[in-house]
Amino acid sequence: MKIKTKKQLNLPQLIEWGFENDVTGSIVSYDRAEAKRIRFEIGILVSIHGDIHKGDTFTVEVEEEITEDTKLDGLVELGDDGAGEDFFFSRGLSINDCKDECTQAFYILNDDLTMTLIWRDGKLVE
Incomplete structure (x- = not known):
């Protein structure tokens, strides 16, 4: 990707x-x-x-x-731990640094404050 x-x-x-x-x-x-x-x-x-x-x-x-090891600014994680969906924002971390069993998707926060989906279902989006 x-x-x-x-x-x-x-x-x-x-x-x-x-x-x-x-x-x-x-x-x-x-x-x-x-x-x-x-x-x-x-x-x-x-x-x-x-x-x-x-x-x-x-x-x-x-x-x-980018790969799952690329350090990214503006990485947004969507996760669900069973108590409801939550978003987590990270700077300078990779997908592999952040993902766990509750992770559903990762997005990149764009300059115009929109988000672009980059990872879901265990893999990078094409």
């Missing part, structure tokens, strides 16, 4: 990410400020617009393959 997540990268990390992922025709903005932009074209860094400082970070959306 693959999920999309947002990552904060500094300039060296951003350049490395752009080369490793053959990013083309993309403009990445510094923390959504249009005054600071990086443009990639055909796997190379084409231009930097605005003043970039050492501590500046850039937000990129990445798609990554």
Whole structure:
């Protein structure tokens, strides 16, 4: 299963990410400020617009393959211990860290506060 997540990268990390992922025709903005932009074209860094400082970070959306051992932020577990269904929220834990005999499903909490089902019936959802 693959999920999309947002990552904060500094300039060296951003350049490395752009080369490793053959990013083309993309403009990445510094923390959504249009005054600071990086443009990639055909796997190379084409231009930097605005003043970039050492501590500046850039937000990129990445798609990554997950397993039951992948540590995730915003992991939501649905469980039923017989006394009723409960939701549990975890940061930085994996499905394997959290699941037990009462677990029914796992979801990822999205940026827009919706949830995406990623695991049920003992396996990852396709």
